[in-house]
Amino acid sequence: MAITNQIQRFYTLRGKKINDVYVKNRMGVHNQGHYLSVSSPQTIAKQGTLTLSMVLSPSGTVSGLIDAGSLIFLNDNPLQLASIPFVRIDDGDACMLTSFEIDSLRNPDDFPLPENYYYPTVEQKNVSLSIATPLAELRYRLEKTEITRRIVSSLLSKTEQFLPASVEEYEITNRSNSPQTVTVVIPMPSLVNIVRKISRPREQDYTFLGSCAVTGHIHETFTRDGIKGIRMGSSFCDDRMVIAVPERDDLLIDLQEAFRLRNYNQDLVINSDGRFHHANPIIDGNDYGAAISVTVTIAARATVTFPVAKVLDFPMQKYSDNVSIPRRYTVDFPDVSTRDQLMAVTALRNYSEWLKRTIKIQENILFSLGLSSTYRDDKDGAIMISRLLFNELSYLLSNASVLDTKGQARFLECFDYPFNNSADVDFYSKLLLAVFPEIELDLCKKFVDSINDKDDELRFYHSYISDPVSQQHYLKELQDSGREIGSDIHIYAAKKSEGAVYHDLGSLTFGNPLRDKSEYTWYNTSYWIDLFPKLALRVLRDAKYTGKIDFITENWETLKKGFNYLISLDFDGDGIPEGRAGEVRNTYDNIPFAGVDVYDANLFVACLLAMIRMAEITGDIAEKERFEKMLGTAQATYDKLWYETTGKDGQPMAYYITCTGVQGEGRNTDVFTDQLVGLWQWIAMGEKPFLPQERVVKLLKTIFVNNRTPMGWATARKEDGSSVESDQGKDVWIASNYVLAQMLDFYGLESESKEVYRMMDKIIFDHGNSLNTAESVRPEYEKQVGEKVAGPHYIVASYPRPGAIYDILFLNAIKREWDLNPDSSFIESEKLQVIRSEIFNPQ
Known part of the structure; x- marks a missing residue:
C-alpha cells in the first residue's frame, strides 16, 4: 500500500468521477476550417519506451500503438477487450477488471449479444485510477478483495530506459477473515504484423487505423531463467511479443498459447484449480492473443503481489521511404533467437528498481518545489x-x-x-x-x-504545395508579370x-x-x-x-x-x-x-x-x-x-x-x-x-x-x-x-x-x-x-x-x-x- 499511496496522491479519480472526466467533460477538437486535428486516444499510461509503446485507456484497454512516430488507432472493441484481465475468487464467478460497459457495444463489427462473449465487469463505483506518469494504477474493489493493476515503466530507470517493455504488478489484498484462492488471467492481443491503413490520406498527419493480423500467427510457450511465458510471432515478419511471469513456489502458473480475440470467455475458460480448460488451435481467419493465468492462495487480511512483463520486440523502425533503422535496444540484446525472452527476464528482475528510481525522481521534484517560498506551505499546490x-x-x-x-x-x-x-x-x-x-x-x-x-532548388509553399492547379496558374501569372522567380518567398522560392x-x-x-x-x-x-x-x-x-x-x-x-x-x-x-x-x-x-x-x-x-x-x-x-x-x-x-x-x-x-x-x-x-x-x-x-x-x-x-x-x-x-x-x-x-x-x-x-x-x-x-x-x-x-x-x-x-x-x-x-x-x-x-x-x- 505504501507504493499506492506514493502514486495516488498526485492524481486519483474514483467511481463516477472517472466517467465525468473522460466522457462527460471530454475536450473536443476545434475545427479550424481548413483542418480538423486528430482526436487523440484518451490515455492513462504508455507501456514501452521511446518509439515503441502501447496506449492504455482509462478503461484499462490497449487502445493504440505508437511505432516509430506513427500513431496507430486500435479501435476494434474485441481487440481492446482482449487486453483486459479477469479474476475469479474461490469458486465464484469470473469478473473482468474494468468498468467498461460491455452491453453498450454498438459498432457494426461488434457482437449482437456481447454479454455472451465476456464476463461481467466491475461497477464503476468500485473502480479508481491514479496517474503519476510514467506510473499508473487501476484499482478494483470486489466484495472482500481488492486488486491493484500497477503499470511500471522503465523510462526513468538508470540503465534500461530504452527497453521496449513494461511490467504490470498485480497487488491482491484479501479483506476477509478466511484464506482466499484467487486466479488472475492476464490476456494480451498479438500486435505482431499488425495491418496499418492510412487514416486520412489527404491530410499531413501521421496516423493510421490498425487491425490485428488474421494469418501467419506463430505462438509458443517458453521457460527461461526462472520465468515462464509465451512468445507471439508471425511467419510474415521478424517482430515478436512476449508476456511472461516469474516462477514462484506460491504461484500456480498456466499458459494459454493462443486465444481468439473474438472468443474471449470461451477460449479462456479456467478449471477449478485455475488452469486453462483447453488449448486453442491457431486457424487462419482469426486474430489471436495469448494469456497467462496465475493462481495464489492468500491468507486472511494478507496481500500478495506478482509481476507480469509485456515485451515488444519490433527490432526495425520502418518509414515511408522504405528505410528501416534498427532500434537502440538491439545493441543490448544482439541474439535474435533469445532477445525477446531475455528482455522479459530483464524486466522482471529489474522492474522494482525502475519503480524505486521513478518514485525517487518524483520525490525529488516534489521536494524541490517545496523549497520555494511559493509552495513551502502549500502541499496541495506542489502536488x-x-x-x-x-x-x-x-x-x-x-x-x-x-x-x-x-x-x-x-x-x-x-x-x-x-x-x-x-x-x-x-x-x-x-x-x-x-x-x-x-x-x-x-x-x-x-x-x-x-x-x-x-539549397537553391525551388519549391512551392503554403496551400500551393498540394494544389497542382494553383501551381500552374501561379507560374503563368509569374511569367506574365515579369517578377523575379523566388521573390514571392511564401509561394515559390528556394528551399533554404x-x-x-x-x-x-x-x-x-x-x-x-x-x-x-x-x-x-x-x-x-x-x-x-x-x-x-x-x-x-x-x-x-x-x-x-x-x-x-x-x-x-x-x-x-x-x-x-x-x-x-x-x-x-x-x-x-x-x-x-x-x-x-x-x-x-x-x-x-x-x-x-x-x-x-x-x-x-x-x-x-x-x-x-x-x-x-x-x-x-x-x-x-x-x-x-x-x-x-x-x-x-x-x-x-x-x-x-x-x-x-x-x-x-x-x-x-x-x-x-x-x-x-x-x-x-x-x-x-x-x-x-x-x-x-x-x-x-x-x-x-x-x-x-x-x-x-x-x-x-x-x-x-x-x-x-x-x-x-x-x-x-x-x-x-x-x-x-x-x-x-x-x-x-x-x-x-x-x-x-x-x-x-x-x-x-x-x-x-x-x-x-x-x-x-x-x-x-x-x-x-x-x-x-x-x-x-x-x-x-x-x-x-x-x-x-x-x-x-x-x-x-x-x-x-x-x-x-x-x-x-x-x-x-x-x-x-x-x-x-x-x-x-x-x-x-x-x-x-x-x-x-x-x-x-x-x-x-x-x-
Missing part, C-alpha cells in the same frame, strides 16, 4: 505542479520517431504536424535536457550545422538560404527522420526571425547545464554566421530584425506583425546577450564589442514598444505593445502574453534579468488582468480586453501560460501564478487530456457542427511546447541561488549542473 510536470514525460514515449543504435533520436512536433524537432517549438522545453541531455546536445548541434546548408536555421529536421510524411532536412512548407522559414535567437539561447543554455562549454567553442564560427544572416533581415536598420513587412516571421504564423514586434524584440535582446556571453567564453573580444554596441541600439528600439495607458476599468496598464507598424501602418497595441519569452529563458540559465523589475511587474499585472479568458490567458487581447482577430491570438497556448506563471512567480506575484497553473491543471486533468497535452485550447466553450452543447476544444494534442513547465524547477533553484549570492554576475555552469542532477540523476 498539482508535480502532476503537471510528470504529465509531460509522456511526450518522450509518444513523440519519439526514431532511436537508433548510436543513440540518435528525433521527436515529432505532434502527430498532426509530423515534423521532427521543430526548433521554434522545442526551444520552450527543457524536458530532453533534464532527462536525456546527450540527445538534447545532439539535436542542438544539428540545428547549428543547418546554418551552413544551402545559407545562414538561416532549419525549422525542423524533416517530416515523416516524406521519409525517415535521420535525413536532417527541413521540410516545413506552410511558410518559408528562411525568413523567420525567431529561429536563430532561440538557437543561440539554446546553445548557451545546453552548454551551461551540461558543463560542456566546448560545445560553444566548437560551434562559434557557425553561430556568428547565423547571427550575421539574421541581422541581414533588419531591413530598416533600427537594430532589431523585423523580416519582410506583412509576411509571416515567427512561430505565431497566424498573427500579422508589422515593424518591430514584441515577441521577436525580446528574443533578439536576449540573443545579443547570449552572443556576448559566448564571445566572452571563446575569447572573441572583437565580436563581444560589436555585440555590445548592437545591444545598445536594439534596447533603444525595443524600448519604443513600451506603452502606458488606462484600462476600461480606470486602472493603469503598462506593457510592450504587439508591434510598431511600418510608416504609420500596422501599429498594434494588443497585449501579447508571450512577450517575455527571451527574458524567461535568459533568467532560467542563471543570468540576470535585462529589464527593470518595476517594468516587468507592471506588464505581468497587465497581462494577468487583461488577457484572462474562461479557459486561461489568451495569446493576445486588445487593450480593452476584447478578443483579437487571429485564431492564434484568440487561443490559450499552454506553453505561454506556463511562461506567464513562472514569470509571475519569479517576480513575486505568487497568487496570480498559482491561478494560471490551476487553470492549466483543469484543462489537462478535468477534461480527459492526461498524457495528451494540447498546444492550445479555445478561450471559451464553443458548439461545433454536430455537437449538442457548447464545450471546451483543443487545437492539436501530444505537443512538446508545454514542456516549458520544467523551467519552474530551474527558476526556483536559480532564485534561491540569487538570494544567497546577490552580487554574482551570473550563476556558474557547475551550480546549474547540480540543480539538474540532484533532481533527475539520483544516486
